[in-house]
Amino acid sequence: MGAFLDKPKTEKHSAHGEGNGLRYGLSSMQGWRVEMEDAHTAVVGLPHGLTDWSFFAVYDGHAGSRVANYCSGHLLEHILSGGAEFGSGSGSVEGVKDGIRSGFLNIDEYMRNFSDLRQGLDRSGSTAVCVLLSPTHLYFINCGDSRAVLCRDGKVGFSTQDHKPCNPREKERIQNAGGSVMIQRVNGSLAVSRALGDYDYKCVDGKGPTEQLVSPEPEVCVLERVAEDEFVVLACDGIWDVMSNEELCDFVRSRLLVCDDLEKIGNSVVDTCLHKGSRDNMSVVLVCLPGAPKISEEAVKKEEELDKYLETRVEELLGNCGEAGVPDLVSVLRSIASENIPNLPPGGGLASKRSVIEAVYNRLNPHREEEGSAGDLDDPW
Secondary structure (H helix, E strand, O other): OOOEEEEEEEEEEEEEEEEOOEEEEEEEEEEEEOOOOEEEEEEEOOOOOOOOOEEEEEEEEEOOOHHHHHHHHHHHHHHHOOOOOOOOOOOOHHHHHHHHHHHHHHHHHHHHOOHHHHOOOOOOEEOEEEEEEOOOEEEEEEEOOOEEEEEEOOEEEEEOOOOOOOOHHHHHHHHHOOOOEEOOEEOOOEOOOEOEEOHHHOOOOOOOHHHOOOEOOOEEEEEEOOOOEEEEEEEOHHHHOOOOHHHHHHHHHHHHOOOOOHHHHHHHHHHHHHHOOOOOOEEEEEEEOOOOOOOOHHHHHHHHHHHHHHHHHHHHHHHOOHHHOOOOHHHHHHHHHOOOOOOOOOOOHHHHHHHHHHHHHHHHOOOOOOOOOOOOOOOOO
């Protein structure tokens, strides 16, 4: 299957934490890919006296995990040592933006000197999408095609823009550096136009670091924090390939109304995207601000009713099979997917309830042969 496994690796790495009036949860899964190349960072309370600042990031590696893993451990320190005054009240917004930009350029130049990267033994690169939170501002930082979304007052209030080779400004830089855009890729090969690492695309003589075929320069957008800010989602393209900004915001919001375990919500996002057909590594970081939705008794009741309805439908389908024999799991899923089911989670749909259906199916049919595993190629959704 080339770069894919015969069946997905569904074990998850997940974690959670809180501080500075924030709560966060994260989850990642290797999925169908032969290697896990994603990484992440979650820090509440920063060094150098920035105890009321926080930093979160997702890195989507390609051609290996070396760059993504190094960035997850060291990008923040490069940003904080980028020359800007970050202290509360002592640093201007523009100064912080300059520090972020310098941090990206510095870590990119620093990693270039690693022997394996310098000698071409490792050709890996990585996107980076981050949010730096001060007590008053949200700094959204993007380099590549991972994405950050802010939910404000119940809807998408902001999202970063993906850096793709076909974007006019990106294409112009690529062509000015002597490259081309073919099949929506840099020189027909790389699907992102900005990234850390990828030094094969950063060796054009006479061009500065931000003028190369692939640029390490981040785009930084700053928003003032307001009471209506609910949560921020950072995710790699394995999530965005199968969910739009609005769908993911709606889905996370619906989960916050029925569950306050952010790690569990992150796991649900990853599982749902696998069932929706994502073939990539998947990573998501959810950062809840003070204005995030709280658990609703009405929403919890509707969720319980939905789960009970789905359990009953599986029982009916297996109980009415007659001489035809017990249907396989995929047939059960297809049958339920063809029905008009009310109160499914917005953005997630029936794919987000596959675990409920599968659990009942396995309980009623314990001796089944292994089939219908998560993320089937022949998926009913």
